Amino acid sequence: MLFLIFSHFAQGQCGKYLVFNSAPWGQTGDQSAMNAVFGAGGWTQATYNTSASTIFSASNCFVMLEGSEIGNAITLNSFLSTNRTLIENWVNTGGRLFINAAPNEGGNINCGFNNTIINYASGPYSNTAVAVNTSEGVFQGPFLPMATSFTGGYFAHAGIVGTGLTNLLLGNTPAPAGTVVLAYKKWGSGVVFFGTATQPAFWSPQPQSFNLWYNIFSYTNTITTVTTANSVAGTSFCTAQAAAVTVNYTTSGTFNAGNAFTAQLSNASGSFASPVNIGSVTATTSGTINATIPAGTASGTGYRIRIVSSSPVSTGSDNGSNIQLNAGVTPSVTIGANPGNIICSGTNVTFTATPVNGGASPSYQWKKNGNNAGTNSNTYSDAGLLQNDVISCILTSNASCATTQTATSNSITMNVNPLPIAGITNNTGTTILTCNTTSISVTATGGSTYQWDNGLGSNATASINAPGTYTTTVTNAQGCSSQASITITQNTIIPGMPVSINGPSSVCGGSTYTYSIDPVANANYYRWFAPVNATIISGQGTTSIQLQFNYATGAGNLNVQSENNGCTSNSVRQLLISYTAPYTPNVSIVLILQAVFAQALL
Known part of the structure; x- marks a missing residue:
């Protein structure tokens, strides 16, 4: 709320002062004006020796300070300089002040009130004065008739320079055209008029010149201030x-x-x-x-x-x-995506909102395909984006003086490329390195480029010679990658030698016998070697075999060796077996004896 006041001192209830050391040029125009406006006995004459606190007492409402002619100008300048704060405060509380000086001595006079200057040093004397705005009170009465232009020899002896002035009369010749010779300024609850005029007896026309002078005093006293x-x-x-x-x-x-x-x-x-x-x-x-x-x-x-x-x-x-x-501010918001809107499936994308005129504590509602998503944050992350998903954000601003509370961001449409289906083909068919299988061949599938770890290179096919887990990164034409892994183990433990061979060491030729051994730790195969004239008919690779001997006589070693995936024991176990061919009778002798016996019976 603004509180404004029109004010000046009530008429007839305050003192009025006219101040000079001597009447300028012996004229009585100032006294006549005081009598005309306030009535004879309604005002007080003072000099610059009078205490300023008396002249500018709170009980006084009008003061005219005359500084024209020798004896007044220099003294006025000193009086104003010494008492500037007192005078300005007095006007500020509603006082009415008329400062007039047509100097014939000294230099410029600083009247105060934001350095309003009576400019005498450059000598802008004026023979004429013309009204600026005839609707101003000084031209309206109460003293009539009135003119709007005046001449004199001289009308004014100086010009007025300052800011915030309302100009009333402009002088001319020999002064520059537009020289201000009468003006006023509102100051707080009061007003101060500034003049550089001589005396109305020196001007024409008459009686308009005296009426102008009286009206200046009257208007200073009665002008309404805001x-x-x-x-x-x-x-x-x-x-x-x-x-x-x-x-x-x-x-x-x-x-x-x-x-x-x-x-x-x-x-x-x-x-x-x-x-x-x-x-x-x-x-x-x-x-x-x-x-x-x-x-x-x-x-x-x-x-x-x-x-x-x-x-x-x-x-x-x-x-x-x-x-x-504060003029209306319009909220807005833009969003961006990191690493962008073209991604591979499963990529975690962070969206960031940048508000304009969002206020100190804006709020955010993220949208995914028009549905609420995320939290009240300027960022939103999503690792489950699909092709053509649309992300946007609604900003609610708390900025003061916002033209609207909400603003909708730009939309980001996602281009989600599929991941390749990474695979590994085991060309060797086993994942175990043994003494028999010393290298395993594998081929990566599903992409356009491949990169193996563990130094296997960037070809699709690689050879693995050591146990471990091997991973290939498969990349498709869109730059999207996935991985596949294969684990290779190793079994190259050398088993021990069989302790002994169980079975007969002396056999008959033409017969079949069973031989066995006890299992050997870390062995998964037992390789038997038959002696000469013998054949293994079953059980090769196991702990028990069937050994068939030929019809022969002789001796030989049955050997057995333990194995583990091609890794053989360091030595073999032996059993020396003797074999004897069975006896066969002579057929011809038997037939003869049978014939003799038969003949005897006859």
């Missing part, structure tokens, strides 16, 4: 939509029927060069303006608000402290 009473530093408004602001104002003085009080907004730098009317009320007394700052007003931290009135026309000073306006 000022800020309360600071609004730090006040902030959002203009994403129209922003309501309540402006309270207090008036003093008389306003005419039909008067309108209007609240005006400066630009972001505090300038009222092109003010924006934000609210008004038709009134003649104190009240409230329900103002509206337009939607879309640009952001800035240096805005000010002032009040102006229409009848009489009066422009107030600004509120005295900066107002911050």
Whole structure:
């Protein structure tokens, strides 16, 4: 809320002072003006020797400081310099001050009030003076008739230079055109007029010249001021939509029927060069303006608000402290994917949201194919993406002055390439390295390129000569990879020699006999070697064999050796076997005896 006040001291209840050391050029124009405006006896004459605290007492409301002519100008400059803070504070609380100097001595006079200067050093004397805005009070009365241009020899002896001035009269010849010779500035709750005029007796036309002088005194005393009473530093408004602001104002003085009080907004730098009317009320007394700052007003931290009135026309000073306006900000969000949107099946992809105007604590809702996914985080990871999955994110902003709370990101459509089906073909047919099988051949399948570990190279086919687990990385044309592994073991333990051979050591030829041994640790095969004239008819490779002997007589060794996958015992076990051929009778003798016996019987 802004609190603005119109104020000046109530008429007839405060003191008025005219201050000079001597009447300029012996003229009495100043005294005549004081009498005309305040009445004879209604004011006090003082000099620059009078205590400044007396002149600028809180009980006084009007002071005219005359600095024209020798004896006044230098003293006025010193008086202003010594008492500047006192004087400015007095005006700030509602005092009405008229500083006039047409010097004939010294140099520039610094009047204070943000370095407003009566510029005498360069000698801009003016023979003429022309009204800038005839609607200003000095040209409206109450002393009439009135003119809008004046001449004199000289009308003014200096120019006025400063900021924030409302110019009333501009001088000319020999001064540069546009030299300011009469102006005023609102200061807090009061006003200060600055003049460089001589005396009205030196001007023409008449009586308009004297009336102008009287009106300057009158307007200084009666001009309505509009000022800020309360600071609004730090006040902030959002203009994403129209922003309501309540402006309270207090008036003093008389306003005419039909008067309108209007609240005006400066630009972001505090300038009222092109003010924006934000609210008004038709009134003649104190009240409230329900103002509206337009939607879309640009952001800035240096805005000010002032009040102006229409009848009489009066422009107030600004509120005295900066107002911050925050124009609407539009939230947005973009997402990106790492490592990208073209991936291999099973790749873990991390999506990251980058907000704009998200505020201090934005929230996120991730979407996968339009369905909620993930958590309230600016990142979302997924290792189960499929071809043509679509990822997006909805941002909810908590930024102040956001035009909308939510924003939807761009969408990322995934291109998911399948993994190759990695395989290994065992060309050798075994996964065990033995004394018989010293190398195993394998071939990787399923891709376009291959890479074996353990130094097996990058060809599809590799030879494995040592036990272990071997892995091949299979890569397809899309660059996607999968792996297959094969485990190779080794069995090359040399078994011990059989302890003994069980079976007869003396046999008959033509017969079959059983021979056996006890099992040998780590042996999985037993190789028997038959003696001469004998044949193994069954049991080769086992611990028991059937051995058939020929019809012969002789002797020989039965040998047996233990084996383990081609690894043989270091020696063989032997058994010496003697074999004898069986006796066969003579057939011819038997036949003869049979014949003799048969003949005898006859």
